[in-house]
């Protein structure tokens with residue numbers, strides 16, 4: 001089921017306005033360069049959201065097809081693309097359906113824990129197999145996932161955040177419940193927008209996402225014939241992965257079967 005439905009998609013960039021997409025995109029570009037010089041050009045992004053990584057990576061010279069299964073997120077990305085005369089191609093594609101894309105890529109990205117929306121091992125392996133097939137020989141897959149150790153140690157059952165936005169105030173309550181057996185969280189977002197003219201808007205959306213341990217993710221990628229090149233504690237090469245690492249980035253390479 002798609003997430004970030006309707007108005008929720010138009011608020012996404014506000015909610016993540018403190019996320020440093022430029023630094024993250026620089027980090028991704030550096031990993032790509034270190035893996036294969038500057039020979040990689042064709043890039044496919046899965047679950048691109050509103051395009052924040054894609055717009056920065058385009059400036060590094062990649063030709064980008066950016067996909068997501070939320071029409072709201074793709075609409076936002078297309079509006080931004082036309083405002084900044086970007087050539088990133090945005091298409092609404094569920095990552096389970098990338099087998100239908102009639103070409104191959106040098107790099108495939110799936111960032112900011114989006115892989116966890118697939119929930120089951122079967123879904124995730126099916127996507128990894130398609131990613132493998134859609135990569136050129138030696139191509140790389142960079143996947144960022146929610147780390148189980150940090151989640152279990154430190155998740156907040158309830159978080160409240162507030163933003164001032166144009167002539168309104170927005171309050172978001174996130175209520176998280178965990179199911180240990182399936183390694184998933186249900187995050188229920190309740191969003192209240194109050195406008196200066198006295199009108200208001202309320203929306204609710206519950207998202208289910210999965211968290212993983214490092215060996216579990218590596219095992220699923222290796223089952224699909226990827227070679228694990230490296231793992232990072234977020235967008236950082238210096239930090240060690242430990243129980244306080246919330247997001248792990250895995251760099252995997254397509255090897256011959």
Ligand SMILES: C[S@@+](CC[C@H](N)C(=O)[O-])C[C@H]1O[C@@H](n2cnc3c(N)ncnc32)[C@H](O)[C@@H]1O
Nearest residue numbers: 047048049068069070073094095111112114117
């Ligand atoms: C946390 S957002 C990350 C978006 C973007 N990668 C970023 O870094 O801002 C998760 C994204 O995954 C997308 N998504 C969830 N399930 C998906 C699926 N099965 N296929 C494609 N996109 C999916 C959502 O629509 C949403 O845009």
